[in-house]
Amino acid sequence: MTEHFAQPPLIALQGIGKRYQLAGQALSILDDVCLSITRGDSCGILGASGSGKSTLLNILGLLDLPNSGQYQFAGHDIFSATPDELAAIRNQQIGFVFQSFNLLPRLSALDNVALPLSYRGVSRHESVAQALRMLDQVGLAERAHHHPADLSGGQRQRVAIARALVGNPSVILADEPTGNLDSNTAQDIMDLLLTLNREQQVTLIIVTHDAQIAERLQRKILVRNGVVSEAGGL
Amino acid sequence: MSLRVEQSLSQLLHEAFVSLRTLGKRSVLALLGIVIGSSSVVALINIGHNAAVDAAMIFKDMGTDTLIAQFPAKRSGNLSMRAHLDLDAVRSAVPGIAHIGALSLFSGPIVFHGRTANANLVGTTPAIHEAMRLELREGRFLSPFDANETYAVIGDQVAQALGAPGDPLRLGDRVRIHDYLFLIVGILHNQPRAMLMPVQANESLFIPAEGMRRIYANPQIGNVIIRAAPGQDMERIARQAAVALQRQLTDHSVDITVPQQMIDGMTRQSRTFAYLLLALGAISLVGGGVGVMNVMLMNVSQRRREIGIRMALGARQRDIRNLFLLEAVTLTAVGALCGAVLGITAAWLYAWLSGWVFSLAAAALPLGVGSTLLVGLFFGIYPAVSASRLQPVEALRDE
Ligand SMILES: Nc1ncnc2c1ncn2[C@@H]1O[C@H](COP(=O)(O)OP(=O)(O)OP(=O)(O)O)[C@@H](O)[C@H]1O
Ligand SMILES: [Mg+2]
Numbered sequence: 226m227t228e229h230f231a232q233p234p235l236i237a238l239q240g241i242g243k244r245y246q247l248a249g250q251a252l253s254i255l256d257d258v259c260l261s262i263t264r265g266d267s268c269g270i271l272g273a274s275g276s277g278k279s280t281l282l283n284i285l286g287l288l289d290l291p292n293s294g295q296y297q298f299a300g301h302d303i304f305s306a307t308p309d310e311l312a313a314i315r316n317q318q319i320g321f322v323f324q325s326f327n328l329l330p331r332l333s334a335l336d337n338v339a340l341p342l343s344y345r346g347v348s349r350h351e352s353v354a355q356a357l358r359m360l361d362q363v364g365l366a367e368r369a370h371h372h373p374a375d376l377s378g379g380q381r382q383r384v385a386i387a388r389a390l391v392g393n394p395s396v397i398l399a400d401e402p403t404g405n406l407d408s409n410t411a412q413d414i415m416d417l418l419l420t421l422n423r424e425q426q427v428t429l430i431i432v433t434h435d436a437q438i439a440e441r442l443q444r445k446i447l448v449r450n451g452v453v454s455e456a457g458g459l
Numbered sequence: 460m461s462l463r464v465e466q467s468l469s470q471l472l473h474e475a476f477v478s479l480r481t482l483g484k485r486s487v488l489a490l491l492g493i494v495i496g497s498s499s500v501v502a503l504i505n506i507g508h509n510a511a512v513d514a515a516m517i518f519k520d521m522g523t524d525t526l527i528a529q530f531p532a533k534r535s536g537n538l539s540m541r542a543h544l545d546l547d548a549v550r551s552a553v554p555g556i557a558h559i560g561a562l563s564l565f566s567g568p569i570v571f572h573g574r575t576a577n578a579n580l581v582g583t584t585p586a587i588h589e590a591m592r593l594e595l596r597e598g599r600f601l602s603p604f605d606a607n608e609t610y611a612v613i614g615d616q617v618a619q620a621l622g623a624p625g626d627p628l629r630l631g632d633r634v635r636i637h638d639y640l641f642l643i644v645g646i647l648h649n650q651p652r653a654m655l656m657p658v659q660a661n662e663s664l665f666i667p668a669e670g671m672r673r674i675y676a677n678p679q680i681g682n683v684i685i686r687a688a689p690g691q692d693m694e695r696i697a698r699q700a701a702v703a704l705q706r707q708l709t710d711h712s713v714d715i716t717v718p719q720q721m722i723d724g725m726t727r728q729s730r731t732f733a734y735l736l737l738a739l740g741a742i743s744l745v746g747g748g749v750g751v752m753n754v755m756l757m758n759v760s761q762r763r764r765e766i767g768i769r770m771a772l773g774a775r776q777r778d779i780r781n782l783f784l785l786e787a788v789t790l791t792a793v794g795a796l797c798g799a800v801l802g803i804t805a806a807w808l809y810a811w812l813s814g815w816v817f818s819l820a821a822a823a824l825p826l827g828v829g830s831t832l833l834v835g836l837f838f839g840i841y842p843a844v845s846a847s848r849l850q851p852v853e854a855l856r857d858e
Contacts, residue, residue: 283852286771288767288770288771288851288852288855289850289851289852308775308776309775309776309777312770312773312774312775312776312778313773313775315770315771315772315773316772316773316774317773321771321772327764327768327771327855329765329768329769331477331478332477336473336477340769340772341772341773343470343474344769344772344773344774344775344778345773348469348470349469349470349473350469352470388772392773
C-alpha cells in the first residue's frame with residue numbers, strides 16, 4: 226500500500242459505464258467499473274465471450290469513450306481531453322497488440338514499426354533507425370524489409386509488439402495476443418511480453434481466455450456481464 | 460503532455476507514394492478525366508498565345524495602315540481589267556490617303572549575262588515605293604519621269620539569283636526580258652515576307668506600269684495598294700476608296716481587305732476554339748474531380764481498419780485527413796503531368812496545322828497544372844475529412 230501513495234496509479238477508473246443504443250433499447254455493456262492499475266503491473270482480463278473484455282480494453286486504451294464515470298490516465302482527465310490530446314496519449318503512453326496483429330499490409334515490417342514515431346514528428350531517418358533497433362530486440366532484424374504477408378503468425382505478432390514498444394510506452398494493451406497462434410509460439414510471445422514487463426517496467430494488460438497465460442500474470446481481473454471484480458488480489 | 464511536432468514531410472510523401480502504387484487500375488479511369496481536363500487547359504492557353512504571336516507577326520510585316528484592293532469580275536467570262544486607273548482622282552476624293560499605287564502582275568524569265576531567273580514582273584506606279592514600304596539598298600525607285608523608260612528596280616532575291624560570284628548584278632547593268640533590255644536603277648533591301656501583300660518584293664522586278672505593254676500585250680491592274688496617313692479610321696478609308704475606285708470601273712467590283720479585320724477574324728476564330736477547349740477542359744476537370752472523389756471514397760471505406768490502426772498508434776484527425784488529401788493530390792498530380800505533356804503536344808500540333816510558329820506560353824504550365832491540383836484538392840477534401848472523423852473503435856471493428 227505504501228507504494229500507492231508514493232506513485233499515483235497509471236490508470237484509475239471510477240464508476241465507468243458503457244452503454245450501446247441498439248434498436249432503441251439501451252444495452253449496458255459495462256456497469257460501474259472501478260479499477261486502478263499501477264506502473265509495472267501485469268494484469269490479465271478474463272471472462273466469457275461477450276462479457277465486455279474488449280470493450281473495457283478499448284476504453285482503457287482511449288479508443289472508445291465511456292458513457293459515465295471518471296477516468297484518469299497518468300494524471301490526465303480523459304473526459305476533458307480533446308481528440309488530439311487523446312491521440313497524443315495513445316501515441317506516447319500506450320502500445321496496442323491485437324489478436325489479428327493489425328499490421329498495415331502495404332508497409333514493410335520496418336515501416337510498420339516506424340509508423341508510431343512518424344506521428345511524433347520524428348524524421349524518417351531517425352524513426353527507421355529506432356524501428357530497426359526494436360525489430361532486433363524481438364529477433365526479427367533480418368526480416369525488416371518483408372511485408373506482413375510474407376511473415377508467419379508468430380513473426381507478425383513480434384512485429385506488432387515491436388511497433389507497440391517503439392514509442393517507449395508506459396503500458397501495453399493486448400487483446401488476446403496469442404489467440405491466433407499455436408501454443409509454442411504463444412509461449413514465446415508471452416515470454417517476450419513478460420520479459421519486457423520485468424526488465425523495462427512496462428505495464429501489461431492482457432485480455433485472454435487462456436488460464437495458463439493468466440497464471441503467469443500478477444493480477445487477474447474478471448469481467449462477468451459487465452461487472453468487474455478482481456480474483457485473488459495481490 | 461509533451462509538445463507534438465507535425466509529421467515530417469519525407470514521411471508523408473513516402474506514405475502517399477506507397478499507397479498510390481497500390482491504388483491500381485481504378486485510379487487510371489479517374490485519371491483519364493483529369494488528364495483530358497488539364498491537357499485542354501494547357502493546350503488552350505498555348506493556342507491562344509500562339510494565335511496572338513502569329514497576329515503580331517502580321518502587324519509587324521505590313522502594319523495596320525495598309526489597305527489592299529482587288530478587282531474581281533462582276534460576271535463570269537474573260538473581262539479584262541483596265542490597264543490604267545486615275546489614282547489621283549481617288550486620292551483627292553478620299554481624305555487621309557498618304558500613298559496610293561497600282562500593281563500589274565505578270566511573271567516570266569529575266570536574263571542577265573546568260574543566266575536566267577524567274578521573277579514577278581510588276582508594273583508599278585511610283586507611289587508603290589511608299590505604299591509597300593520598300594527599302595532601297597542602292598540607287599533609287601522608279602519616278603514619274605521614268606514612265607516611258609526601260610528602267611527597273613530589282614528585288615534582293617532575284618538580284619542574288621542573277622548575279623554570280625565575281626559578277627554580281629550592279630546598278631547600271633541591263634537585264635533582258637523577252638526582247639527588251641531594262642536598266643537597273645535600284646536594288647532593294649531584303650524585305651520581310653508580308654503575308655497579305657499580293658506580291659513579295661524579294662522575288663520581283665519592278666518596272667514602270669506604262670512599260671508593261673512592251674513585254675505583255677494586255678496588261679491589267681491586279682491590285683491597288685493604299686497606305687493611310689497616321690491615325691486614320693481604316694474602315695472609312697476602305698469604304699470611300701472602294702466607292703471612288705468603283706466609279707472608274709464597269710465590269711469589275713472593288714474588294715478591299717482591311718488587315719485589322721483579318722486579324723480580328725483570326726483572333727475571333729481562335730478565341731471560339733479556345734472557349735470550346737475551355738468548356739471541354741472545365742467539364743472534364745470536374746468529371747475527373749468527381750472520379751478522384753469516387754476513388755478516394757472507395758479507398759477510405761476499404762481502409763477503415765487501417766485508419767483505426769493508425770489512430771490507435773496515435774494519428775490525430777488531421778494526420779488522417781492529410782494522408783488522404785495528399786493521396787488525392789498526388790493522384791491528380793500524376794494526371795496533371797500527363798495532361799501537361801498531352802496539352803503541349805496538342806498545342807504544337809494545332810500550331811503546326813495552322814502553319815504558326817510554336818512557342819510555349821509561360822502561363823500555360825503553371826495555370827494548367829495548378830488548376831488541376833486545385834481540383835484534386837477540392838474533390839479530395841470530402842473523403843479525407845470523412846476519414847478523419849471516424850471513431851477509432853468503429854474503424855477498428857471493421858473487417
Ligand atoms: N458497437 C456495438 N454495438 C452494440 N453492441 C456492441 C457493440 N460493440 C460491442 N457490443 C456488444 O458488447 C458486448 C461485449 O463485447 P466485447 O467485444 O467487449 O466482448 P468480449 O468480452 O471481448 O468477447 P470476446 O471474448 O468474444 O472477444 C457484446 O455483447 C457485444 O455484442
Ligand atoms: Mg474481445
